[in-house]
Amino acid sequence: MILYHGKIYDNSEQNRIISKLKEDLYHSIQYKKPINRDEVIEACDSLAKKVLDGKFDDIVKPFLKTFSISYERFLTMAMMFSREGLSYKCKIELSDEEKIIADRFVRKIYPLGILLHIAAGNVDGLPAYSVVEGLLSGNINILKLPSGDTGLSIRLLSELIKINPALADYIYVFDIPSVEFETIKSLAKLSDAIVVWGGDEAVCAIKSMADITTKVISWGHKLSFAYAVTEATDEDLKGLAKHICETNQVLCSSCQGIFLDTSSKEEQIIFAKRFFEILKQVNKELGLADYGMRAQNAIRLYTEKLENHLTANTIFMEDGVSVVCSDDNILSLSYMFRNVWVKRLAHEDIIPVLKPYKNHLQTVGILCPDLNKRKSLIEKFALAGLVRITEASEMSRFIPGEAHDGLYPLREYSRIVEIPIY
Known part of the structure; x- marks a missing residue:
C-alpha cells in the first residue's frame, strides 16, 4: 500500500506517484505553511487515546503477539505518542531553538527539509514513531516500510492525517521491496537526509545509494x-x-x-x-x-x-x-x-x-x-x-526525553541557521 496526500493507493500506482513526487515536495516547502509543532503533538495525543481505547485492537493485538509484547508494555509504548511525552521530548531536545549570539545575529533551528525513513522490522524501530520525530522537527517525511510490515504503521499514519488533514503534505508512505535499488535511489536523491534503521549491511547499502549531498543518519542495530x-x-x-x-x-x-x-x-x-x-x-x-x-x-x-x-x-x-x-x-x-x-x-x-x-x-x-x-x-x-x-x-524502559543511541533525534533532523539582526 501507498499513502499519498492522505489517501491509500495500490502499489501498482507507485511509479506514477513517484514521478510527480519532487514537484509535490518542493511545492510544500515553497508554498505551504510550516508544520505547527503543537498541532502535531495534539494529533499524536488524540491518536494515542484512540489506540488506548482499543480502536485499533484488530491490528494491534496481532502485532503484539508477533513480537510477544505484553499489553502492559504496549501501554507504555503508546505513551510515547502522548501530549505529555512528546512535549517533554521537544523541551529536552530542542530547548535552545532561538538564541541571540554576540548581539549581532539570531541562531534559529530549521528542519533539514525532506527525510527518507528506511524502517526496520524490529519493535523499537516502529516506523510510525520515526515519522512523528520527523514531523516534530518540521520535516516532510517519506517512509519506506520494512518487509513483512503488518500494516500497523500505515494505519496509524492514515489516522494521524484524518485527525489533522494539514499533515497530508508532510507524510508519504511507500511499500517498496528492498531489491528495487533504483526506486529507493530516486527517493534518496529527493531527500536532504536518509534515516536508516537497521544493521551494518543495511546502513552500508543505503550509504552506497545516497548522493554525496545527502546526509545519512543511522540508527543501527545495537x-x-x-x-x-x-x-x-x-x-x-x-x-x-x-x-x-x-x-x-x-x-x-x-x-x-x-x-x-x-x-x-x-x-x-x-x-x-x-x-x-x-x-x-x-x-x-x-x-x-x-x-x-x-x-x-x-x-x-x-x-x-x-x-x-x-x-x-x-x-x-x-x-x-x-x-x-x-x-x-x-x-x-x-x-x-x-x-x-x-x-x-x-x-x-x-x-x-x-x-x-x-x-x-x-x-x-x-x-x-x-x-x-x-x-x-x-x-x-x-x-x-x-x-x-x-x-x-x-534496560528497556521508555522515558520521554531519553536520547536514542546517545543522540537526540530531533537535533539530528534539524539544522542551525544564523540570521543577522537588523
Missing part, C-alpha cells in the same frame, strides 16, 4: 547486556529475568547475556545455574514464550549440545529457557526469546574488551549491591562506549 558481580541479589536477578521474558530480547536495549565480574570458571557456572533457576521460575510466572520461538530455539540448543565436546560450553535448559556458559568474552547476539549467555569479564578488562565494539554498544544493566563499586563500573562502561547505563530491570 547490542545490550547485563553486568553482574557474584554478590548480585536474587531480587536484582529476578528483575533482570523479568526484563528478559517481557522483551523476549528482540529490542536493541534487551539483555542478550550477562558478563560476570570474575576470572573463575567455577564461579561462572555457579552463577549461571543460580540465574537459570530464577529465569525458569519467572518464565513460568509470566507464561511461556510463543511455541514457534521455543521450537526454533530447541533446534539451536540441541545443536549446541551436540557440539558441546568442541565448545566446552556448559548449558542449562528447560521449559524453553536456557543459560549457556562459554569461555570467550565476545559480545554476541543470543538465541533470544529467553535464552541468554553468561561470560567472564573481570572489571579491569571492561574497557579493553568492549571498546572495540564502539558504535554497536547500547545499554548495560548493572547488578552490583556495593554503591562505590557500582559508581566505578558506571565510569568504566561510559568510557568503553555504552550510551545507556541502567538498573538491570530497566
